[in-house]
Amino acid sequence: MAPAAGRRPRTVPVRLMQLSADKLTCIRGGRVVFAGLSFAVAGGEALVVTGRNGAGKSSLLRMIAGLVRIADGRLTLDGGEAEATVAEQAHYLGHHDALKASLSVSENLVFWAEFLGGDRAKVPAALEAVGLAPLAGLPAGYLSAGQRRRLSIARLAAVARPLWLLDEPTSALDVQSQERLAGLMQAHLSGGGMIVAATHGPLGLAAPRELRLGAAG
Helix, strand or coil: CCCCCCCCCCCCCHHHCEEEEEEEEEEECCEEEEEEEEEEEECCCEEEEEECCCCCHHHHHHHHCCCCCCCEEEEEEECCCCCCCCHHHEEEECCCCCCCCCCEHHHHHHHHHHHCCCCHHHHHHHHHHCCCHHHCCCEHHHCCHHHHHHHHHHHHHHCCCCEEEEECCCCCCCHHHHHHHHHHHHHHHHCCCEEEEECCCCCCCCCCEEEEECCCC
16 A cells, blocks of 8 residues: 655755654544654654554554545655645555556556556566565466565665655565565665664664653654
């Protein structure tokens, strides 16, 4: 699942960017998931969101991605495209891999590259980055759970967006694939990108900041 395509954001100096949350409140099903939540993530930084099940980790990422309504508070991306929403400048990698089984590995990624305003010419390199180049012509329905996850991750490499929102990104990945993902994340940060990731385990990043959610945030 991904945010709406919108317009392709102009190239901006992502090192000057900062994602800021001010007293965010999330209410789902009549329950306050978290309230008064504030944090900031600057270009080149990774924020790892931790906490027990139900604390609101996924809800927070979905809120930043524009998929959950902000009940109260404010979310801004300073230094980004002024006329684009935060979601239009972000990649969202959720629990479900948004793939069409009848399309090939390459065709799935071409669809996402074009939908998100990217260049389909970058698809082969993105597949190579996640180790799926040899399977480019295989229907996605034949992929294992780990391969499906890697194809979803390939979107991050195929289309440049400054903010990555990753929900349990290492799910179903073997050790080698986790190392590939860590390399992609580190390269993104080195280029001034930002990462907000919800996880129960290590991501292989050097000293990321942590935001721990508890009862009601």
